[in-house]
Amino acid sequence: MAKGENKSATVKVTVSISEQQAKLLDQIAATGLIGQNRADVARRFIDDAVIATLRDPLFDLRRDKPTE
Numbered sequence: 001m002a003k004g005e006n007k008s009a010t011v012k013v014t015v016s017i018s019e020q021q022a023k024l025l026d027q028i029a030a031t032g033l034i035g036q037n038r039a040d041v042a043r044r045f046i047d048d049a050v051i052a053t054l055r056d057p058l059f060d061l062r063r064d065k066p067t068e
């Protein structure tokens with residue numbers, strides 16, 4: 001299934017991880033369930049963590065309104 005068009009502006013972020021973490025991301029990507037490569041899998045984990053943080057009442061975070 002093709003990925004939908006991203007309607008949000010994107011920003012490139014460089015993250016350093018251990019070799020063990022990279023290998024785990026590669027193993028997850030090999031299943032094809034949540035990404036096709038380690039970057040796809042890492043992005044999905046980051047997306048999930050950001051959503052969880054927004055739901056956490058201990059954080060007073062506000063979503064920016066989309067710019068048109």
